[in-house]
Amino acid sequence: MKQTWRWFGPNDLVSIDDICQAGAHGVVSALHHVPSGAVWTPDEIAKRHAEIAVMKDGGSSGLTWDVVESLPVSEAIKRQVGPWRDHIAAYKQSLRNLADSGIRIVCYNFMPVLDWTRTHLNWRLSTGATCMRFDLTDFVAFDLFILKRDGAADDYPKAVVEAAKIRFSEMGAPRRAELERTVAFGLPGSVENLSLDDLRALLATYADIGADTLRANLVAFLEEVVPVARDLGIRMCCHPDDPPFALLGLPRIMSTEADYTHIMNAVDLPENGITLCSGSLGVHPENDLPGMMARLGDRVHFIHLRNTKRETEGLPCSFHEAEHLGGDTNMVDLIEQILREEKRRKAEGRADWNIPMRPDHGHDILDDLNRKGQPGYPAIGRLKGLAELRGVMTALSARMDQTDDQGGTAK
Structure with a gap:
């Protein structure tokens, strides 16, 4: 190679x-x-x-x-x-x-x-290193309670929705703002994070x-x-x-x-x-x-x-970036x-x-x-x-x- x-x-x-x-x-x-x-x-x-x-x-x-x-x-x-x-x-x-x-x-x-989507850009590992991570519960919390997408709850198992409700209720304002920025980071062609209204408008173009x-x-x-x-x-x-x-x-x-x-x-x-x-x-x-x-x-x-x-079974799932081997x-x-x-x-x-x-x-x-x-x-x-x-x-x-x-x- x-x-x-x-x-x-x-x-x-x-x-x-x-x-x-x-x-x-x-x-x-x-x-x-x-x-x-x-x-x-x-x-x-x-x-x-x-x-x-x-x-x-x-x-x-x-x-x-x-x-x-x-x-x-x-x-x-x-x-x-x-x-x-x-x-x-x-x-x-x-x-x-x-x-x-x-x-x-x-x-x-x-x-x-x-484009690629994560909920954490610098998740701390036990070694002190940090990595990118996709936490399904956090992502569902974003979808349901930050983005507030119509019909979002129907896309996830009930247990995940309930866990997301609890997770969101425990999030402080700084973590909510960080989660919003992190999810929007993967938008292609964008140097700055898009607003939630921008994201909603883009999602609407794929409704059909x-x-x-x-x-x-x-x-x-x-x-x-x-x-x-x-x-x-x-x-x-x-x-x-x-x-x-x-x-x-x-x-x-x-x-x-x-x-x-x-x-x-x-x-x-x-x-x-x-x-x-x-x-x-x-x-x-x-x-x-x-x-x-x-x-x-x-x-x-x-x-x-x-x-x-x-980190979890089935799809969608939580996962993190591991060491290469x-x-x-x-x-x-x-x-x-x-x-x-x-x-x-x-x-x-x-x-x-x-x-x-x-x-x-x-x-x-x-x-x-x-x-x-x-x-x-x-x-x-x-x-x-x-x-x-x-x-x-x-x-x-x-x-x-x-x-x-x-x-x-x-x-």
Whole structure:
């Protein structure tokens, strides 16, 4: 795997110098300041390439911009309303401009209104480290008593609703305000948190859009853009829902292996692929990540390696970000399947055999606790995760090479 690192641009408190010192070989980035539906211009793309290429002292970083995450899909495209056709035309032009700059992998998602969603951005662990967390009771309390969404109580088991009533009654004003800000933090394209009225208005636009309609709109989007990506040599890869279950009455359509199989069959081109995020998919108890990699690996173009730990049974559920080797996903088995897929591709002569991976999320530890960087993206916590993953990769690669040299058969 090519070891990469997500960078949010010049305002990211984790610098290009830090990424170099972490030993990453490439960068995952995006033009977050460009509104959804607008064209990413050659000048803006070139500027980001240049920012990645240099260290603070002006020396070469040796890093390249390898993956776009994300080229956002506008709400208009997702709902097929207003200027959605113009937005698709802009998306295609952005792909052309990215291809001209050398970019060959573009990650996107099709989550409506909310991007990733949490109730805590710095939940304290017993070690003193902090992590992101989704507490179902807190989220239901937000939905019922802060957002006050019509019909919200019908979406949850009675026991959860009763627990949320008690939780909300015990919340002080500071925690209620923090919860409101945290849930709204995942809204795409927003630097500032949206107001509750803004969120209610966005949710209302999906009142008549169910999972089948949203899935059909995703397929229609892919039918337009994937042939263009194919002509340009770009591989598109959809990120799964985070978390992988319905929230606030919104449909979720990229949460399981069956969801991915559907869109790959609907637009059956190699460029229509997967961002395998072990953290997002791992929250769903039915998702077997090593098995998914073994079965769908041919279309995996980009990998996020992180781990989550479910705290409650069933779906929806509470969960938190675990250590990279310590959650519900068997990371060793998953990495082994990834390495086997790479060996298979290399034997076939595929140019894309070396799949880019980044250590996703991480605990805030040591100086991360003072740095207060982008939530979920600490410097030292991700470095720790990358080191752990790198160790597993190195050990498995050596074992697999030895087995091959001895003429054995890999399991």
